Amino acid sequence: MAVAPTIRVQSEPFDTATEIAALATGRTDIGAVVTFTGLCRDEGGRLARLDLEHYPGMAEAEMGRVADEALQRWPLFGLTVIHRYGPIRPGEPIVLVVTASLHRTAAFDAAEFLMDYLKSAAPFWKKEVLAESSEAGWVDARHEDQQALARW
């Protein structure tokens, strides 16, 4: 049976345990669930919040495309990708990937692949708002994130 990934773009926070349960509850075939949660960090107290901008429609489409690619590459039983937009404060979650498979290797690898590709393909942009001055500046794309794609 084809696996339909769950893809959500939302402003409100998400709960990781709820998302794992949505994927795995009532099933007896899953042997491994891996989650990755990306959090907003305060950069040593420097950051008041992130403002995340996105391209509505394309964000969901790109997340879906990357999810479909992961489903083709690894034998997954389920897959959830959630990305938030809007103001996000330090300590809050930004992005969630949940992968479920028979064994852990597929779930770990698929989750890493998803994060590497989401960073370079999903149309989201982070703006840092500083705590002291309320100044805001766009985050530069990291060269390392581009390099991370090479291993796939």
Place this chain on the structure above:
Amino acid sequence: MKALYFAWVRERIGRAEEELAPPPDVATVGDMITWLKTRGEEYAYAFENGRTIRAAIDRIHVKHDAPISGAREVAFFPPMTGG
């Protein structure tokens, strides 16, 4: 066609979207960036490093040599920083 701008491209131009009718000799995304730069100093500023700007046609990533004919929506934005 509709042009969309995101992040600092949007801020520098001063608007998020607009309806545009590029002249016929504007054939590709790269041509469109060159043409947009002539539309005012805010565009020249947004596209001053035109090669670093990413583009999407009808919500699909494209390179600068992609033709724009038939496009309903062309988006311009900086490299993405989600995740």
